[in-house]
Amino acid sequence: MPGFIDLFAPLALLLPMPVADDAVPASDTTEVMPASSAASSEAAEAGPWTATTPLNALQPWYQVRIQRRVIVRVSPRRADRQSLIATLPSRAPEAYVERKMGNCLPIRDVVAVQADAARLLLYTRDRRIISASLEKSCRPRDFYSGFYVEPSKDGNLCVKRDNLQSRSGVSCQMSRIRQLIPAGI
Numbered sequence: 001m002p003g004f005i006d007l008f009a010p011l012a013l014l015l016p017m018p019v020a021d022d023a024v025p026a027s028d029t030t031e032v033m034p035a036s037s038a039a040s041s042e043a044a045e046a047g048p049w050t051a052t053t054p055l056n057a058l059q060p061w062y063q064v065r066i067q068r069r070v071i072v073r074v075s076p077r078r079a080d081r082q083s084l085i086a087t088l089p090s091r092a093p094e095a096y097v098e099r100k101m102g103n104c105l106p107i108r109d110v111v112a113v114q115a116d117a118a119r120l121l122l123y124t125r126d127r128r129i130i131s132a133s134l135e136k137s138c139r140p141r142d143f144y145s146g147f148y149v150e151p152s153k154d155g156n157l158c159v160k161r162d163n164l165q166s167r168s169g170v171s172c173q174m175s176r177i178r179q180l181i182p183a184g185i
Helices: 004-014 037-046 081-087
Strands: 072-074 096-100 104-106 110-115 120-124 129-134 147-149 156-158 163-166 171-182
Antiparallel strands (some): 110 120
């Protein structure tokens, strides 16, 4: 078990040690003249526990604003075949039909994205598939690894309002959204 001295020896090394004038032999001392006598008198008055820079010499502090910024990342759809086989119906539909829907979609409902040849397929929590067409200058294959979107105050992802930012740096808006439903329903 460590003793009292073993525990407090490191602390003693941190404290300043007073040195008396007679503790150091005269042959080992050398006189060093300060550059100005005013500097030496200020240093002597300051003592070892005060800051060496006066407060009025410090640079002014500027106000710092901290803002909260939330960015939602929608990742690409996983190709986990075992879970897909278990959740798919016994007979998968061959064709889908587009159905009109509103111009906005709650961003909290979107769980995955898949880039198709001409559009993005957005998968929702309630197992709907939403087709999102992009502007003419944008390619859906740029969004193969998902996208980022900064949610608006209403929490919706809307056509011609919100920017989808791909991970490669491309920024696009949706031109229209449609819900895909199986052809037989």
